[in-house]
Amino acid sequence: MSIERKIEKVVAWLQQKVEESGTKGIVVGISGGIDSAVVANLIKKAFPENSLGVILPIKSSPKDVIDGRLVAEKAGIKNMTIDLTQEHSEMLSKIFDSLLQQNLFEEKNRRITDANLRARLRMTTLYGIANQLNYLVAGTDNAAEVYTGYFTKYGDGGVDILPIATLKKYEVYEWAKALGVPKEVLDREPSAGLWEGQTDEEEMGTTYSLIDAHLEGKEIPKKDLEIIERLHRISEHKRVMPPFPEI
Numbered sequence: 001m002s003i004e005r006k007i008e009k010v011v012a013w014l015q016q017k018v019e020e021s022g023t024k025g026i027v028v029g030i031s032g033g034i035d036s037a038v039v040a041n042l043i044k045k046a047f048p049e050n051s052l053g054v055i056l057p058i059k060s061s062p063k064d065v066i067d068g069r070l071v072a073e074k075a076g077i078k079n080m081t082i083d084l085t086q087e088h089s090e091m092l093s094k095i096f097d098s099l100l101q102q103n104l105f106e107e108k109n110r111r112i113t114d115a116n117l118r119a120r121l122r123m124t125t126l127y128g129i130a131n132q133l134n135y136l137v138a139g140t141d142n143a144a145e146v147y148t149g150y151f152t153k154y155g156d157g158g159v160d161i162l163p164i165a166t167l168k169k170y171e172v173y174e175w176a177k178a179l180g181v182p183k184e185v186l187d188r189e190p191s192a193g194l195w196e197g198q199t200d201e202e203e204m205g206t207t208y209s210l211i212d213a214h215l216e217g218k219e220i221p222k223k224d225l226e227i228i229e230r231l232h233r234i235s236e237h238k239r240v241m242p243p244f245p246e247i
Ligand SMILES: Nc1ncnc2c1ncn2[C@@H]1O[C@H](COP(=O)(O)OP(=O)(O)OC[C@H]2O[C@@H]([n+]3cccc(C(=O)O)c3)[C@H](O)[C@@H]2O)[C@@H](O)[C@H]1O
Pocket: 112, 115, 116, 119, 145, 149, 150, 151, 152, 153, 154, 155, 156, 191, 192, 193, 194, 200, 203, 234, 237
């Protein structure tokens, strides 16, 4: 099936999900990265009037905001920017102060706590908008991220629908080209943007092309296979409902 035909199918699927849910449209966070660029284009195609892209900087690099706006303008999607830097700083210092007072603070966990709080503040903001507009919140996880659990639980993972969750990362690039995503965004290295210089591949310790290859059943080096399978195993809890006791 051609990419154009697959895109049409996902656009129809988005329209169906909105209709089934009794909502009116879809909102997505636009980061300046490729995954959200693809989702922004898909929701704009599905709901030309009732789609919204939200750029949510939190002490982010100015390039993220510039590229986010570029993506939104090229897609022609309604968009807005909400700077969460101040809310993030205040909340983080309150959390750390409270933990410090109880002697529960662990300096080594600071970076990941900070990173995940950013993702969860964005999620909270997107749900505020979704409640107001009667929209669904679209997630941007691709197949490699879902498999490895490379997302924040209830942060960027806290969404209603996952339109590109079956696409491998290389397919996200193919779709991005077909959808006319700007070259600046196609050329960026995948990053969660959660700290200075963070890149997905460095943090995961393997590459998207090897994760894609593994997902396609191809043989990959043992070291990478072990990393990917470990990430998959320890993130199982992110792909299911919380467990509860049978009583
Ligand atoms: N077995 C288990 N059963 C049930 N719950 C379990 C659990 N193990 C941990 N947990 C819970 O899960 C928490 C850990 O999960 P979580 O809070 O998500 O945190 P964690 O998985 O440690 O970190 C999120 C990862 O996703 C990456 N990320 C985040 C956001 C965006 C992107 C991106 O690509 O843009 C990437 C980020 O860089 C980091 O590597 C624990 O604190 C605990 O509460």
